[in-house]
Amino acid sequence: MITRRTTLALLASVFLPAYARAAYTDPAYFKEKREKGELPDIAERLPKNPRVIDMKALGREPGKHGGSVRMLIGGQRDIRLMPISNYARLVGYDEKFELHPDILESYDVQEERIFTFKLREGHKWSDGSDLTSEDFRYFWEDVALNKEIHKGGPPIELLVNNQPPLIEVIDRLTVRYTWEGPNPDFLAKLAAASPARLFLPAAYMKQFHIKYQTAENLAKLIKKNKTDDWSGLHIKMSRQVRPENPALPTLDAWRNTTSPPAEQFVFERNPYYHRVDENGLQLPYLDRFLLNVTSSDIISAKTASGDSDLQYFGLDFADYTFLKDAEKRFPLKVNLYKRSQGSRIALLPNLNCA
Template identity: 30%
Template sequence: MKRAFGLIMSAVIVFSLVAGCAPQTPQVIEKPVTVVVEKQVEVEKQVVSTVMVEKQVAVEKVVQQTVVVEKAVQQTVVVEKVVTPTPVPLTFKEAPMLAAKVAKGELPPVQERLPLEPRVVEGPTGIGKYGDTLHMLDVAALSVPHRLTDHGLLGYNIPTSEYHADVIKDWSWNADYTELTLYLRKGMRWSDGDDLTTEDFSWYWDNVLFNTELRPTGPGYPWVINGVDTKLDVIDDYTLKYTFGSPNPSILDRWGRSSMSSPGQWFWGPSHWQQKFHVGFRDRKELNAEAVAAGFAASATAEPWVAYFNSKSGGYYSGIQWGAALDMPTLRPWNPIEVKQEYILMERNPYFWYVDTEGNQLPYFDYARIEAVGDTELLNLKLTAGDADVSLWWGTFNNIELYKANELSGGYTTLIASYPNECAGGMSFNQAYQDDMVIGDLLRNIDFRRAISLGYDRQNMNDVLYFGLAEKHPAAPLKSMPWWSDTFWNEYQATYDPVKANKMLDDLGLNKRDNEGYRLLPNGQRLAMTLTGDYAYYNIQAEMIIGDMKDLGMEVIYKLLDPTAFGQSLLNNEMQLIGRLGPSRMTLFGRGYPDQWALETSGNEWGRPFVEWKLSKGERGVEPPAEITVHTDKWAEFVSVPSDSPRAAEIGKEYFQYFADQLFFLCGAGIPPQPFIIGNDIGNFPRENLVFASDNNFYHPYYPELWYRK
């Protein structure tokens, strides 16, 4: 009874918090959209201006909209885009620390460091001020530096349903979506001052993507479609064209997540830097000796220079790995100058290509320092002590009362975002498991999966982790997607019925139990399966799953691996039940990077060996059953039409219905709330329309370049 009362009181606190942080307006994005709201509102029009300076630029405002509520009726409101010329200062400005270097002759003037058309953005509180260090916290792998600073060709806006040009100035398609033309920003430079041109794309294309030593299985998806390689044509120094074997509009859905189109490891990078470590531009014997001296050895299939080159290519999620290429040119707002196990220190990029509406080159902060904290309890203590200026990633909702109680002493505010592309307590059934065929056959038995789903107490998970504030959601794309269908719900996902679940397991011949109440397999052994996770925050979810499965007479043994070991175990087909955040890629990004939805990427967990088999053309992995192959092959048609077309909705509904019915993976508590901790002295962080999503690279829509200390 005391626990129930505590939950009720906690829920009251949290509901009050959410009500105070609830978004009141649709976010304005650069393309016209239709936004459905619960109340009739008057929406401001976003103005995208052309500014008259020494260089012509386009102004984009990252703003929260003002609304006037007139009456409580539902209406569709169209957000318009208006283009009008607006004068701005004739000169650009820079941080004092860079001005000092210019004065000493160590840097060219700021107007020579910016492209002809820089990206111009404005934060929700306007113009900031230069100086100081941005302090953030992370865990040992130090992935926050990457997520904080990464920029790609495109970037998603906060709803993760529309993207904008970022590194590139613009793009265009031909009529049938087989030719994509990209337009770069003239005069844009890497952080070492070297020009960014189409050579940085063509060099990587010829020497990395289609190099059999670096890519022995070929470039793969999305560059090979229906067996046809994509062709790259360089038009001039700032224009390039990709020609695909069939329509490929979903490639932009992929690139909208900035990390999927950023330089380094994907399909472009600083050619003048990378060729220094490439065998095509060095003596092979000399380069291999250099690689060995740097600590890289030959593998069973590659010479030492291959691992050496990859270490110098950047693009790593773990900032610790940046130490191997500390002086690699980047396009980040801050570049690493110190990489240690305890922290990463980054300094402003003098060639960063963003400015504010008054011509101030961004970022505002001179430095960014990310501290690694190995223990989650210590991390929470540091968060509540105010040691982080901004924390989006590591706060957990079950600690919401702790965060709220320490706001005054810690000098911060706790905001609530929605997490639209994951499900807490997600669990996948490995359809390729072969080490124990009795267990493997159960995992592949749809009635077994249905029984487990019926015995999966999703509401309890929601109550314990999120005070009931998450949503019940099937293992399917978001309801906001054009291909959503109410039929994705079925009785096995919408219902908690352990009585029926137990009956179904009995009917499968698992009706005998040992003296501890666990079911026995036909061979007399206990029905026991291993659940493997890769992050400590899954531990509580795993405990609840263990309890639910015990009620069904199945023993679940939880195993926590670090992310690297987890990935290797998944690749080795050693897992039975895979525990992570659940069916990811539920947003538009999922069309470009499907993970669980197709056999195209390494993010697939329920059939990773199937992916290996497909990508290697049968040389590795496990051949998938014909039914799975036939269905997942339909993915090619789904991604060949524009996402906003009626045909995409039609195909998508049929395609995702298969996954809703098959239950290869389960969703626990969907669309959970996520706490943001923001220092009270941090400017230009929005207070409304907050979304926390892997699919938009977490930090990108909040423009860290615009943050400053008040």
């Protein structure tokens, strides 16, 4: 991994207990939008009980708002790295690999099979719409159980002994998942780098669903977005793992603002992000990520010559000596980190063959 010493902002994604604050600091990045009335005040954009990240408790100094980070990617599909870098999850790991609520305000587990999730009051998607239990109901009833979208039935990660859960909407902010047998890995699946999905922004996605949209409007949307049918349209517009749709609301720290194809993808800070630091600064500290598309073969060379501020993709241990030598000439720092993959070689069968 390569980091430029000139990069001052931190990616704060550590999970610590939250506490209430009387005032919060809005990033200057949104000053113009606030003055034009395009964005409400910071107190109206944060949840009533935001997630507080205590940087000093981690042995780090709190950061400051501002700055952009450049990264190099080998192609459009590599924007999938951003949801991993964001690491906003219903529950997530801290630096000791202990689970804590993140997007959730709290959760309760009984018998390893009954999971009750409580959302944060006032938590909003990046477009300002409310995050509620309706987003969970919509995903389950209208997407996961819809055979035109999920032809093989509900996602396998939500099955226990091949049986789906009973999902109850308790109230506007509370939802419960119950399986007949224990599901001890459920929270770990929600905290994974590529997590099990339980919700979608229903207010936005309903326009692409045959249950909520007229056939005439759907036909126009299908043609406009170059898909074959309404289910293909819904899948394309709802893709969260590879956020190619700039209009799709997100809960991540940074949101994509660029439609593909493009040579540079700009991710800007989410004005409704739910975390603050101990000084009341809304996170993230960084304003933007600039993902520049280049050839995979020259990522290491461009990184060494200063074209990247943060680079953890497209580099190999074989580049280590070359990059360490570049430390002598450029203000960069080379760090080694452990890989989590069990193997760097895999055989993948073609699952799409007719």
